[in-house]
Amino acid sequence: MSALIKNPFNHDLPPLEAPLVNVQLDGQWVKVPKGLNIIEVAKRFGKFIPHYCYHPKLSIAGNCRMCLFEMGMPKLDANRKPVVDAEERPVINWLPRPQIACATQATEGMAIRTNSKLVKDCQEGVMEFLLINHPLDCPICDQAGECRLQEYAYDFGKGRSRFVEEKVKKPKRVDFGPRIILDDERCILCSRCIRFAREIAKQDVIGFVNRGSYSTLTVYPGRVFDSNYSLNTVDICPVGALTSKDFRFKMRVWFLREAKSICTECATGCNIIIGSRENIVYRLTPRVNEEVNSHWMCDQGRLGFHYIHSKKRVTEPASHLNGSLFPLEWSEALRTVAQKLMEFPPSEIAFLVSARLTCEELYLVKKLMETLGKGTEIFSEIIPRKGVADGLLRSADLNPNTKGAIGIGIGKEGRRIEELKNKIRAKEINCLFAIHENPEEVGIQEDILSSLSFYVWQGLIPGPAVHKANILLAGASFAEKSGTMINIAGRLQKLHKAILCPGRAREDWRILRDLLLLVGVKERVFEKINDVFDAMSKEIDLFESLSWNTVGDLGIDLSQKLKNRSIL
């Protein structure tokens, strides 16, 4: 399996069948796949060739000149045989001119110097050139702290400027698109954003105008760069020229605590980094996973997290008493719920569960239903969410864990929603437990909910008919919990808790665990999410022989297992 998004270029992933060639890297002979570019060759041996315009997933532009290196080829004699020295090593003919590493491919016998005097001189020269017209406004620049210009100035620059002329003035605060602001003075004209827009986002509206030092990045007149992938240009912009309207001026990046997780806005499950400080999430950025999203994520997913800090969130357990909300202690709330659940005959209980829950949570729900059912199957369903697949990263399924729900055996992919509605109306179902779903969304409105005897709602932001809920349980958002989900391609991936739950809200698996204890499952108490996962792997054969630690940051492919079960 390869990335769900089809990159037009994969300079960092040479074809498996590429033969190995011998190259001399800073005096050391090493074997590398033929055709691999020199930046990647160096990377494989722990050396770093600085670069701005080169990106492994975009076409090669070769314009920044930061990756210049010294190249040599074996000296050939009259019979075109390599000349060898006393130690039988080929004698190298060094080219007088430096070459760009991004556009040079490894060939047999090639010699590479990444830190010679010439190379250092080239790097110092390019750094000086890039900085002379740069505004040097790092103190107010959002990129500061993750800026290649800053980093390379320290690592490869001279540390001082000889430029005493006036700098070139260029447009500031240019509206680049609905989500991006451009500062042209900061732009180093690497053309990464242009190539991204053309080659990956397929919205070729960005380009340069004017010439020479006055070259200016701009959007085609009358057009905006509003692709759903536009914010990736902010990520790949090596400097602070492109900034996200959503994130700019909100937080210095070095204050951000980073947690690895996955995006839950659709079934693709793009790997992300959650950047937070003091329990507030400030941004999501894509995390490289060549099996899923490569380097990218969509703007919808990236900006879709703000609801977690909504003022409308339920942040403590509560009950409804005479129409008003009444805060409860967790123990009291949970005891009430458990007691009620045990009072109803299993056939009168229904679980409306979200496919946005983690596998662990779904497993605990399943266990809860089994315990309550005592052999009778309890009604359960999920709410399906349909979007439009865009051929890049968006899936038509907007629930991040539909495959997990099916695999664990919760719901029937939403086919029984109507049945649920009718059963409540007919008073066949009298107790509803909605977990992270608002029944209103699928037409189970106030009037229908009114016929329930007992309605428990667990989640984040309640719907309009929440006053019908007898008990409200405050759950956790994706950023507040750890767990696993299975994406549309059958990949099991991990979420990691980035921030604490607000108020008295709790991670959902802990709520469900406590309910399980209260309804009488006491053989094992789950202390950590790992315990839940490990128990799940023992009970549900889809997860057989997996453990929390083996899943790893990049997830594990379960597609074969899912295919065998006709889930994929």
Place this chain on the structure above:
Amino acid sequence: MAKAEYRLILKHADEPGYTVDIDCYLSHGGYQVLKKALAMPPDQIIQEVKISGLRGRGGAGFPTGVKWGFINHEKNTKPVYLLCNADESEPGTFKDRQIIYKDPHQLIEGMVISAYANRAHLAYIYIRGEFAKGAEILEKALAEARERNFLGKNILGSGYELEIYVFRGAGAYICGEETGLIESLEGKRAYPRIKPPYFPAVLGLYMCPTIVNNVETLCHVKHIVEMGGAEYARIGTPNNTGTRIWCVSGDVNKPGYYEYPCGAITFGELLYEVCGGIRNGNKLKAVIPGGSSAKVLRADKKYKIPKKKEDGSTEIVEMGLEDIPLDFDTVAATGSMSGSGGIIVMDHTRDMVECLRNIAEFYAHESCGQCTPCREGSLWMKKMLDRICTGGGRPEDSKLLLEVANHIAGRTICAFGEACSWPVQSFVEMFGEEFEAKQRKESSLEILEPLTNRTA
């Protein structure tokens, strides 16, 4: 008495009564060589061009036959394109313009022959935007040639098919860089391509094998086919064959274009005899030998030139500027180049710092802005020179100018990096004392107002 010109390319150009009409061209033996060429196998024409030793007249002096040999016609399955580079933009150069404006059919004949030799069935003349009249003349000439079946399907019954189109350039110097030209022709900004991998002979126009030749070069092909490669090679000196059109401008009494066999005339003969000497009886100070990007040569300096002796060994001869023969190799041996043949003459009244500032302004204005060193360096050097010329010079500026230039040359995508840094390197090295004098601010030379107020 000045040496008589040997006009091969410009044979008829200035003849009274010679027009751009096809009838006039035909009455002077036009398109006869094409008939001969179409009877030859294409490879034989390439062979003749190789034998002739013809070197490109656009500036780099690359052997044309070798360039043509880069395309492997046995393996190639893509169409081949021939592009005529008529974007003559190098300051001091005005030779291609004479051919286009006065003898367009010679170019067309040369192009048809070259296209035939390279198995191209589509060719473009990329003419600089400012040559509006030239484009018009070429359009008309192409229509005439098409009418007479020198173009189009089944040319002169040979079964060979070729179409030539005129494409007007976008008014930028960089459009003359061959890969920039190709990008421009494809309808994009003329950003030169990185080489490797985009060598025109492999991945040129629309990623197909492409030959890009200068106007004058393509005209020479006609004469090579006419007289045979070996015979042509007798014009000029070994490795510097054929004639060259030298464009003389600046402080001489008779500026203009003069055609001579390579190496047949020295700088001294050209400037003092052919061009009637330095204006106002002034003293020669410096010469830029090959268009403004070539390194400047100081008149009172001795140049060490390697010379081949009869026994095959080489010796180093010291030569004054006046004694240097005008060809490719000897001029190159001075450290400069004969480039596009644009000879710019400066007399002793010239302020070399101002001259350099003028050149630097041109290159800062024309840098395409694609790659960092040239984009940032060219404007930096121009700004420094502006400052020096307007009285703000500092003693360290000469060294800084040199260091900036050294950080550009050899580190850019195309040869523009050299084009903008060579003048700076050579002016500062050759006329360091003038720069130092200006930077001391005690200069006897008057501090001049800026040449223009243009900033962009």
